[in-house]
Amino acid sequence: MRLTITGADGFVGRAIVRQLRQSGAAAELLLVDRVFAEPGPERRLAGDLTDPALIETATRDCDALLHLAALPGGAAERDPAASRAINLDVPLRLIEAMSGRRLVLAGSIAVFGAAPSGPVDDRTVPVPDSVYGTHKRMVELAFADSARRGALTGAVLRLPGIVARPPAAAGFGSAFLSEVFHAAATGRAYVVPVAPDATSWLSSLRACATNLAHALLADGVEQDPVTLPALRVRIGDLVTALARRFPGTAITHAEDLALRRAFASYPPLVTPRAAARGFAVEPDLDALVDAVLADLPSIPTQGGPSCA
């Protein structure tokens, strides 16, 4: 099976490539990104996906494509035209280019907007409130329509907050959700910018990578976007779990209401459809924290902002 992965040298991309290497599932991998930090055994294609010629090359000989590359939310809000080029036009071209084949697109819970007003389930129709969430939602609609017409197989997977991203990952307003792990693990004092009762939807990197690989290698098509399972984590509980493991670290709270509204005001979430399709997340907060800490040494200090 010939698989292409865009954003392959980003934080999530590298994790997927590791998983696919270990599973031996992929007969042939083509990795696509703007630049690659280091060489590796797979074929690599470096370039800008906003160039239609690169999309042509990236899609020419593959059976399935996983699209992770994106301009993250903070950067998208500062430059809507760049977001349109990267977060809208590129996936729309991929939907057309992958006609007759399998396409898995990394979506985002950003489609629900900050602070959804009530519990979210598989019937909730999202109303975005950001440039990033708007373009992600537009792509969901375009994919659903192509799937309805039988033009391709695959799915759009809405990714929750993935922890822990590399320290100070560029463009992510949600960086504090990852910084708190790095601070705890290195014994650095840290002020979490939201109060203990704030809540976020989180998944470990390895659960996210497992879910994306599962979707890439599966059959069939999901016309409606799949909201991936996530743990709704009370930030105070996360701090307590980290303090138990790193008793010497001083982690305190402040309250930045804009950050709280944007990234830590998430209501209850239920995702039975994802569970029925075999997507999973850690069963509880302790398992999530342990999974994140186990991967922390392998997280680069810098990484391309290639995924939601």
Place this chain on the structure above:
Amino acid sequence: MRLTITGADGFVGRAIVRQLRQSGAAAELLLVDRVFAEPGPERRLAGDLTDPALIETATRDCDALLHLAALPGGAAERDPAASRAINLDVPLRLIEAMSGRRLVLAGSIAVFGAAPSGPVDDRTVPVPDSVYGTHKRMVELAFADSARRGALTGAVLRLPGIVARPPAAAGFGSAFLSEVFHAAATGRAYVVPVAPDATSWLSSLRACATNLAHALLADGVEQDPVTLPALRVRIGDLVTALARRFPGTAITHAEDLALRRAFASYPPLVTPRAAARGFAVEPDLDALVDAVLADLPSIPTQGGPSCA
């Protein structure tokens, strides 16, 4: 005030131009369409809006723009790539080109999909189920995001079924809703392809034109799309109202379930937000029928498919 109207030589476009001429509201009109059937007093620009240069020319010197041009639903379903170019890329370019000014976009009830499962009101979040409805919904989202950022003023108005379109208007599966008026008025026997208890959301051409002109000349911005008022008409009641006015005409019913599902399975509709903004429709079926019949002689036998 310098106003540009795209799709200006179409069915709805001509009605708007008539209204604006009569009201004297527009200091200066620029009419844009692929071709114009006849000359007129206003400036005219003939060309293809999928050419970015034409959009540049059409938007250069205007204060407000009304975008009516579209590829209708039937044609969009047959050619999704053409729909993307005309129904998605063109409005997205207009949203960018009209930055800092006023833009009114003709949306469509097609965003709700055929046969919405329950009553529709201003809080209903649409889930389209056609190429046309998908692209219209994507444009709604893009406009809402630009409005949220304060990039422009204006609105997206969701048009209901407009009657009576010219006979056999190209590309419209909903043609029967107009054909029944033409058949009755000319004494031609006609088989309505849906049963008497089928229901559609209808507006007269003059109410539609009045609403669009109102939005074009208003101030402010509607971030969320505005579903225009419409009468939910039982098709049997419409046939009865026409038979009362044209007793000699034989109008009977068949039942094409696909047409019924697509165009005549509409649930109750309430649009208080539109009413609060001054948008209106005829108060009852008899008023609607009279308004449609009064305009029937002025409807061309052929007209460009320039509006939803």
